[in-house]
Amino acid sequence: MTKLSVNINKIATLRNARGGNVPNLLQVATDIQKFGAQGITIHPRPDERHIRYQDARDLKAVVTTEFNIEGNPQHNFIDLVLECKPLQVTLVPDAIGAITSTSGWDTVKNQSYLADVIQEFQRNGIRTSIFVDPVLQMIEGAKKAGTDRIELYTEEFAHQYDLGNLESITPYTDAAILANELQMGVNAGHDLSLDNIKFFKDNIPNLLEVSIGHALICESLYLGLDNVVNMYLQKLK
Template structure:
């Protein structure tokens, strides 16, 4: 089956909003794995507004499944990844201050830089993945960097699917077919949810892994809220 890696950035956002250690990021990561997820994803940003660099270090002892660290390969990030040695590093071209990831790499323009960074990670036995748009030329450029995998940036698919347009999957199918032809592993992420994940998985050949955070944590709140409200009511009787 396609593996599920859960992005826990939103747990860190909630913790940081109040200070202290509630919710406990490390316990959440341990529980998510206990519940059956295949991996944990984090995406530390330079301002540490959710995941802190120390979280990445602390999670190393907790994550016994796949550990995936995403981010823009600037010097501090590279040093962090080499220190933590996760299962996988996913390279994302985040602009400073970006609210969330909003584009894949131009793997032609930045090919030599990506190649250099990827070689450094691979020398340390860290699997590499590049965040790319559903564009065959960008997939071909990714292959030239020597990366092990690509991660398809799925926001446009999710948006179109939400509008009822299932044709939005077509560029992703073509990109996946190109990746299969080039022997590149395929991951995917961004705005995948319970509403669209089955359709996406059924149409993308050899989809290895999805990374889901915002939707999954939001859905967990919706699906669990009634239970918690009733638990409080029982305590207050």
């Protein structure tokens, strides 16, 4: 079964909109795991507009499944990850002011830099994943950088799927096949939803994990968080 890691950035956004501690991020993370999710993902950004660095520290005590911290490996982020020691760190090439992630790494151009960061995390027992577009050259570059896994950036698939273009899955399938041949694990995330997750999962060989936040939280406004988490779990079997 493909694991479901729930990104709780949007819960932090809602909390921060009013100040205080409602909704309680730690309680939501605890409940999401109780509902069956196999991981919690956070993506702190330098301006801390949703997840704060202190949230990462606090969550360490309540995440009993897989803790995944995503972000651009700048100095403050590296220090935070080494302090929290999550099970997995996902390296994402975010621009500082970006609303959300917009592309994967150029693993050829940034190979030396990524390799240095990855080695530091691996020395500390933290599994590494690199956010990449479904481009075979980028998959090969990720292998040369030494990462344990890749995370396929799925925004273009989700957009094309909404338009009825099912052939849009092909580069993702090819990327996953190559990653498997190179003995890297395959994760995926960005704009995956209840509408497209089963088709995506069924066409990606050995998909280990998906990280879903925005769509899952939006769907939960209508259907309920417990219900939606379990709807994803059913589709990922």
